[in-house]
Amino acid sequence: MSAASGSHRSAETPAKRRWLIRGARPLGGPPADILIDGTVITGVAASGRDGRQLAAGADVTVLDASDLIALPGLVDLHTHLREPGREDAETVASGTAAAALGGFTAVHAMANTEPAADTAGVVEQVWRLGRQAGYCDVWPVGAVTAGLHGSQLAELGAMADSAARVRVFSDDGQCVSDATLMRRALEYVKAFDGVIAQHAQEPRLTQGAQVNEGEMSARLGLAGWPAVAEEAIIARDCLLAAHVGSALHICHVSTAGSVEIISWAKSKGWRVTAEVTPHHLLLTDELAANYDPVFKVNPPLRTAADVAALRAGLADGTIDCVATDHAPHPAESKETEWSEAAFGMTGLETALRVVHEAMVSTGLLDWSSVADRMSVRPAEIGRLSDRAAGQHDMRHGCPIAPGSPANLVLYDAEPIRHVDPAEHASRSRNSPFAGLKLPGQVIATFLRGTPTVLDGRLAS
Amino acid sequence: MNRHLISAADLSLDDAVAILDTAEELARLAERPIPKLPTLRGRTVVNLFYEDSTRTRISFEAAAKRLSADVINFSAKGSSVAKGESLKDTALTLQAMGADAVVIRHGASGAPHRLARWVRGSVVNAGDGTHEHPTQALLDAFTMRRRLGRLEGLRVSIVGDILHSRVARSNVWLLRTLGAQVTLVAPPTLLPIAVDGWPCSVSYDLSSVLPGSDVVMMLRVQHERMSDAYFPSVREYRRRYGLDGDRMALLPDHAIVMHPGPMNRGMEIAADVADSPRSTIVEQVTNGVSVRMAVLYLLLSGSRAPDEPAVAGDTELVTAAELTATAAGSQVRVEVL
Numbered sequence: 074m075s076a077a078s079g080s081h082r083s084a085e086t087p088a089k090r091r092w093l094i095r096g097a098r099p100l101g102g103p104p105a106d107i108l109i110d111g112t113v114i115t116g117v118a119a120s121g122r123d124g125r126q127l128a129a130g131a132d133v134t135v136l137d138a139s140d141l142i143a144l145p146g147l148v149d150l151h152t153h154l155r156e157p158g159r160e161d162a163e164t165v166a167s168g169t170a171a172a173a174l175g176g177f178t179a180v181h182a183m184a185n186t187e188p189a190a191d192t193a194g195v196v197e198q199v200w201r202l203g204r205q206a207g208y209c210d211v212w213p214v215g216a217v218t219a220g221l222h223g224s225q226l227a228e229l230g231a232m233a234d235s236a237a238r239v240r241v242f243s244d245d246g247q248c249v250s251d252a253t254l255m256r257r258a259l260e261y262v263k264a265f266d267g268v269i270a271q272h273a274q275e276p277r278l279t280q281g282a283q284v285n286e287g288e289m290s291a292r293l294g295l296a297g298w299p300a301v302a303e304e305a306i307i308a309r310d311c312l313l314a315a316h317v318g319s320a321l322h323i324c325h326v327s328t329a330g331s332v333e334i335i336s337w338a339k340s341k342g343w344r345v346t347a348e349v350t351p352h353h354l355l356l357t358d359e360l361a362a363n364y365d366p367v368f369k370v371n372p373p374l375r376t377a378a379d380v381a382a383l384r385a386g387l388a389d390g391t392i393d394c395v396a397t398d399h400a401p402h403p404a405e406s407k408e409t410e411w412s413e414a415a416f417g418m419t420g421l422e423t424a425l426r427v428v429h430e431a432m433v434s435t436g437l438l439d440w441s442s443v444a445d446r447m448s449v450r451p452a453e454i455g456r457l458s459d460r461a462a463g464q465h466d467m468r469h470g471c472p473i474a475p476g477s478p479a480n481l482v483l484y485d486a487e488p489i490r491h492v493d494p495a496e497h498a499s500r501s502r503n504s505p506f507a508g509l510k511l512p513g514q515v516i517a518t519f520l521r522g523t524p525t526v527l528d529g530r531l532a533s
Numbered sequence: 534m535n536r537h538l539i540s541a542a543d544l545s546l547d548d549a550v551a552i553l554d555t556a557e558e559l560a561r562l563a564e565r566p567i568p569k570l571p572t573l574r575g576r577t578v579v580n581l582f583y584e585d586s587t588r589t590r591i592s593f594e595a596a597a598k599r600l601s602a603d604v605i606n607f608s609a610k611g612s613s614v615a616k617g618e619s620l621k622d623t624a625l626t627l628q629a630m631g632a633d634a635v636v637i638r639h640g641a642s643g644a645p646h647r648l649a650r651w652v653r654g655s656v657v658n659a660g661d662g663t664h665e666h667p668t669q670a671l672l673d674a675f676t677m678r679r680r681l682g683r684l685e686g687l688r689v690s691i692v693g694d695i696l697h698s699r700v701a702r703s704n705v706w707l708l709r710t711l712g713a714q715v716t717l718v719a720p721p722t723l724l725p726i727a728v729d730g731w732p733c734s735v736s737y738d739l740s741s742v743l744p745g746s747d748v749v750m751m752l753r754v755q756h757e758r759m760s761d762a763y764f765p766s767v768r769e770y771r772r773r774y775g776l777d778g779d780r781m782a783l784l785p786d787h788a789i790v791m792h793p794g795p796m797n798r799g800m801e802i803a804a805d806v807a808d809s810p811r812s813t814i815v816e817q818v819t820n821g822v823s824v825r826m827a828v829l830y831l832l833l834s835g836s837r838a839p840d841e842p843a844v845a846g847d848t849e850l851v852t853a854a855e856l857t858a859t860a861a862g863s864q865v866r867v868e869v870l
């Protein structure tokens with residue numbers, strides 16, 4: 074249904090290429106034709122009976138996208154690309170290929186690499202690797218503290234001024250638990266419109282923690298990770314952000330109580346934003362029952378009541394966006410005892426399908442809202458709504474309208490297929506959704522007019 | 534019965550009673566001059582111990598040997614990941630050596646679940662982290678039934694570090710299945726947050742629970758719990774939750790005192806209590822061998838590796854009925870050994 078027609082002319086540089094995407098449904102609405110000229114969307118018009126008004130010129134590649142949903146290219150605020158240091162788990166190239174296959178056109182690469190992304194040099198390296206890979210834009214997240222050790226601020230300004238122009242800072246994987254340090258970080262990044270993305274985990278309450286503290290941790294004899302350890306930090310940091318008038322973003326919100334606190338902070342008008350992962354929208358701690366560490370993640374899978382609250386929070390906007398927390402690990406890190414296993418799950422290639430299952434199939438979000446939660450809002454939080462690099466318009470999260478950079482995903486909502494991690498482009502296979510039946514398939518992804526994915530496969 | 538014994542929660546009432554009844558038969562065997570059966574001859578039982586536990590390992594070893602199984606002791610101290618070979622690789626090695634059963638003791642909760650995915654033989658959980666220790670619960674139930682004649686309706690109080698106790702977990706699930714009424718007694722810090730969902734009642738006050746207890750089971754309390762602020766001092770713990778002679782006097786006359794060992798004398802249990810006639814502590818050790826024999830017998834005697842030829846004569850597998858007959862007095866089978 075979606076085969077690219079028209080010949081592929083190699084003499085033509087991608088930037089000059091023109092595409093006519095025929096019959097796609099922008100944001101799930103009525104069918105329209107979308108014309109891409111070079112890197113920019115130049116026309117969007119309702120598909121007529123013959124729908125020919127945009128098919129000007131013979132040098133246009135026509136893509137039949139009948140019945141496919143068109144969304145602005147997805148933006149992930151929370152991706153672990155592992156490079157430099159853990160190229161056995163993922164590289165910038167393999168991770169961004171996975172991202173493209175999931176419909177993403179921009180990802181934020183978390184700072185817990187080896188070495189950590191705590192200097193201008195490392196963030197520029199990651200930035201350059203992303204440019205070379207070409208599958209999606211890579212915006213490095215800078216560490217808040219040197220080495221993620223939580224004792225001294227990293228050179229936030231140098232990273233902000235670097236070629237990577239870092240605006241999001243996070244020690245993700247570690248909580249900035251020192252209240253004074255957190256306050257200083259929030260204050261300091263005001264100078265360059267930065268945001269601190271907090272991994273909310275009170276360390277003393279979660280020593281050795283393995284699973285959500287509750288019925289499952291009690292039965293399984295695994296050390297509990299109590300909800301209060303997340304909520305206490307979120308409450309503190311909301312108050313700190315308010316006190317210093319800065320921007321706070323909460324990573325991977327996982328509890329019903331956190332949603333309540335964030336809702337309260339937003340009601341005060343404070344600059345607090347939040348993300349939820351696909352896995353926390355779909356999976357519960359019951360899955361730990363057989364001690365298969367593919368379900369081990371930080372923060373842990375919670376209860377069905379938490380899942381319901383997170384879905385409601387994402388639906389009403391209390392939680393601003395979905396972020397994958399894509400955390401690839403090699404097989405040996407998961408094929409082991411639960412307590413020895415690494416925390417984390419892959420998620421880029423399944424995110425949209427999981428959101429479809431958890432939020433759209435349940436009637437909680439329509440496709441327009443999915444675009445908001447997975448593209449528009451994360452782009453705003455990541456300060457990607459007005460980015461440029463040289464002559465390139467690097468904006469993301471823009472409407473599907475003339476003048477916007479041509480970042481698009483075409484999604485077929487119809488098929489229902491089992492998830493098979495062996496098919497994933499990620500170097501790692503630790504998908505908690507393996508074997509699960511999920512709806513939908515990403516058919517094509519365009520990054521500034523260049524297809525990174527066509528026919529559901531990476532475009533060469 | 535399942536292929537593995539990993540959790541006491543997996544045992545049905547029929548399974549549990551079958552193990553206890555079989556153990557009873559096997560216990561009589563121990564009273565004979567040559568306490569050995571040919572039942573598991575040619576079978577290999579591996580004791581895979583990642584934690585020091587002389588008591589449990591020897592008990593399993595004795596059980597397997599009395600059933601004529603070949604026993605391989607594999608001790609691998611420390612975490613498998615930190616010390617080199619992974620649990621999976623060890624499992625594959627044991628598999629390649631043809632282990633019919635692997636008895637595993639491991640510091641990580643759930644390690645037996647993982648092992649069961651990687652070996653074809655039966656997995657017997659000999660204690661995993663703070664999760665379960667099902668053969669301990671079985672031998673405890675066996676001991677209670679022998680001493681008090683029944684399990685249905687028995688009032689059992691389990692006292693101590695419930696939060697970190699694999700013995701307590703296994704006992705709660707097994708005793709529920711067997712119809713006993715369990716009360717957990719501990720300072721609130723040493724109870725799981727979600728304990729109210731467990732099939733038992735909870736008390737913070739030991740003295741008030743003792744007059745209504747047929748069994749009081751004292752759990753070992755690790756000194757290092759104190760540094761983690763679970764309780765203020767050994768002295769205070771002993772005062773509030775220790776079982777001394779005065780407290781023991783609150784028990785009904787028929788009540789017994791149990792301890793899975795190893796004991797901290799003077800901490801959770803006073804020496805005169807441990808050595809009193811109410812104490813079943815030494816008996817528990819003896820019973821442990823019979824119960825573990827029953828578990829290995831029931832897990833292994835019905836199965837035979839497909840490539841293994843059937844053996845005739847005295848090494849033929851003994852059926853449960855034959856075993857009963859054998860254990861009940863026929864010396865023939867034993868003499869041919």
